[in-house]
Amino acid sequence: MSQAAIQVLDVTKSYGGEKVLDAIRLDVIEGETLVIMGGSGSGKSTLLRLMIGNIAYDSGDIVAWGKSLHSMTPRQMDDYRRSIGVLFQSGALFNSMSVGDNVALPLREHTDLPEPTIAIIVKIKLELVGLREDANKMPAELSGGMMKRAGLARAIALDPKVLFYDEPSAGLDPVTSAEIDQLIIDLNRKLGVTSVVVTHEMDSAFRIADRMVLLDRGKFVARGTPQQMRDSDDPLVRQFVHGLTEGPLTDRRRAGGYELDLLGGGV
Amino acid sequence: MTPLFRPIITVGARAAAFVEFLGGVGYLLRDAVLAIPRGLLGRRGRRLSWRNLWAQMVRVGVRSIPIVMLVLFCIGAILALQMAPVLKNYGATSQTANIISVAVFRELGPLVSAIVLSGFAGASIAAEIGTMVVSEEIEALESEAISPIRFLVLPRILATTVMMACVAVVGDLTGVLGGLVVSDSFLGISAAQYVNRTFEAVRVQDFVTGLIKAGVFGMLISALACFLGLRVTGGAQGVGVATTRTVVLTIVALITVDLMFTSVFYYYGW
Numbered sequence: 001m002s003q004a005a006i007q008v009l010d011v012t013k014s015y016g017g018e019k020v021l022d023a024i025r026l027d028v029i030e031g032e033t034l035v036i037m038g039g040s041g042s043g044k045s046t047l048l049r050l051m052i053g054n055i056a057y058d059s060g061d062i063v064a065w066g067k068s069l070h071s072m073t074p075r076q077m078d079d080y081r082r083s084i085g086v087l088f089q090s091g092a093l094f095n096s097m098s099v100g101d102n103v104a105l106p107l108r109e110h111t112d113l114p115e116p117t118i119a120i121i122v123k124i125k126l127e128l129v130g131l132r133e134d135a136n137k138m139p140a141e142l143s144g145g146m147m148k149r150a151g152l153a154r155a156i157a158l159d160p161k162v163l164f165y166d167e168p169s170a171g172l173d174p175v176t177s178a179e180i181d182q183l184i185i186d187l188n189r190k191l192g193v194t195s196v197v198v199t200h201e202m203d204s205a206f207r208i209a210d211r212m213v214l215l216d217r218g219k220f221v222a223r224g225t226p227q228q229m230r231d232s233d234d235p236l237v238r239q240f241v242h243g244l245t246e247g248p249l250t251d252r253r254r255a256g257g258y259e260l261d262l263l264g265g266g267v
Numbered sequence: 268m269t270p271l272f273r274p275i276i277t278v279g280a281r282a283a284a285f286v287e288f289l290g291g292v293g294y295l296l297r298d299a300v301l302a303i304p305r306g307l308l309g310r311r312g313r314r315l316s317w318r319n320l321w322a323q324m325v326r327v328g329v330r331s332i333p334i335v336m337l338v339l340f341c342i343g344a345i346l347a348l349q350m351a352p353v354l355k356n357y358g359a360t361s362q363t364a365n366i367i368s369v370a371v372f373r374e375l376g377p378l379v380s381a382i383v384l385s386g387f388a389g390a391s392i393a394a395e396i397g398t399m400v401v402s403e404e405i406e407a408l409e410s411e412a413i414s415p416i417r418f419l420v421l422p423r424i425l426a427t428t429v430m431m432a433c434v435a436v437v438g439d440l441t442g443v444l445g446g447l448v449v450s451d452s453f454l455g456i457s458a459a460q461y462v463n464r465t466f467e468a469v470r471v472q473d474f475v476t477g478l479i480k481a482g483v484f485g486m487l488i489s490a491l492a493c494f495l496g497l498r499v500t501g502g503a504q505g506v507g508v509a510t511t512r513t514v515v516l517t518i519v520a521l522i523t524v525d526l527m528f529t530s531v532f533y534y535y536g537w
Contacts, residue, residue, distance in 0.1 A: 081411065082412050106413075151407075
């Protein structure tokens with residue numbers, strides 16, 4: 001059964017008069033791993049933040065399990081946020097607390113579980129990401145990969161239905177990046193957690209994706225399975241997916257009037 | 268658009284921005300107060316909140332006490348030395364203790380402690396929260412359905428308000444002590460005399476109005492710091508800008524509010 005967990009319906013978002021997202025339509029299907037790709041400034045981070053409810057959209061609607069985000073009461077929004085987990089680009093661990101306390105925070109804030117039970121759950125979550133021995137370390141003592149894994153452990157503390165990843169491979173070496181990808185795959189396949197991954201690392205994307213969408217200047221220019229993306233004839237998609245130096249994206253940058261600017265034509 | 272309009276527009280824009288700023292800080296304080304029931308008294312919030320609050324109180328208050336004592340001691344001493352020649356002309360050297368104690372308890376204790384704390388508490392809170400904004404920790408809190416106001420702002424405002432009152436008391440006593448040491452050593456007023464005069468001069472009102480001021484100053488310092496910290500944009504430079512603005516704006520706000528309080532107390536004869 002392919003049910004849409006979250007639906008983005010003709011959402012537009014502008015910042016200071018500039019349209020960052022233009023009438024975006026997207027369905028996140030239960031149980032899938034959806035990869036949202038795009039270059040810098042394509043609007044993918046904004047889309048992520050709209051879907052997790054951290055910023056408000058200007059028009060259109062985002063519907064999560066039948067409820068529109070726009071019309072949610074604060075309590076309903078809290079419920080929504082508890083049913084999703086977010087891994088931010090840097091892990092976004094709370095620097096004043098240890099790894100264990102970071103993972104325990106959602107449990108302490110949102111459940112009535114006694115401390116011993118929370119301690120066990122924290123151990124389980126840390127074991128899932130391979131950090132069980134580092135529960136007492138402070139975030140400042142962790143490497144980049146460990147910070148992301150700790151952030152992921154915190155994101156899954158309340159057993160969310162959907163996990164959002166903001167550039168999970170950013171700044172990581174290839175091996176650690178592959179380890180994180182494997183974690184994403186495991187969480188999706190073994191725990192049935194729906195995953196929405198924003199990234200522009202093609203290797204990662206192809207490793208983990210069930211479906212991919214390509215965002216460019218606020219609009220979707222391609223959707224499909226990884227194979228469909230690889231086989232696409234569209235020049236823009238080809239340039240992005242295969243990392244080519246020649247194509248619509250670079251032509252666009254070159255159209256900026258370089259010669260005129262250098263030789264004194266422009267201001 | 269005639270050139271005539273431009274200064275009007277500039278002034279108007281500045282005024283509008285100022286009102287927006289005041290409103291923003293006001294809303295922050297309102298949200299913090301509204302968060303008190305869930306934050307301190309709620310079943311779940313309680314586990315973390317009191318630990319959090321205590322940590323903030325130590326950070327804001329306990330660490331600043333040595334500096335406050337040093338500064339107020341010097342101020343008491345300076346007051347005594349400055350006033351001695353003037354009072355001598357009136358044959359009123361014996362009044363030194365009276366004047367110093369009232370000045371310190373009503374005004375200098377709270378105000379100078381607040382200025383010291385605008386560094387310890389204000390700048391430090393603004394920098395800390397600003398850095399959290401830049402590193403996406405605030406967003407992470409929101410995405411965990413934890414209100415940053417309840418979790419971060421409220422403990423800091425409460426801690427600073429309470430600790431300011433405590434620090435002001437310590438400051439008051441130290442200021443009086445500074446005056447005492449100088450009077451006893453150089454001005455020929457014995458310590459016993461000085462203490463007697465102090466008790467003579469200070470009324471309960473002086474002490475209480477000083478405490479009220481101190482509490483309000485504490486609230487101002489932390490509310491401004493949290494507000495400016497939460498609005499940081501632009502990475503490390505933004506944090507630096509916010510920290511500087513916090514200290515400057517706090518000092519201006521402190522003096523302005525002090526003037527308002529003093530006028531009100533004067534009018535009502537407190």
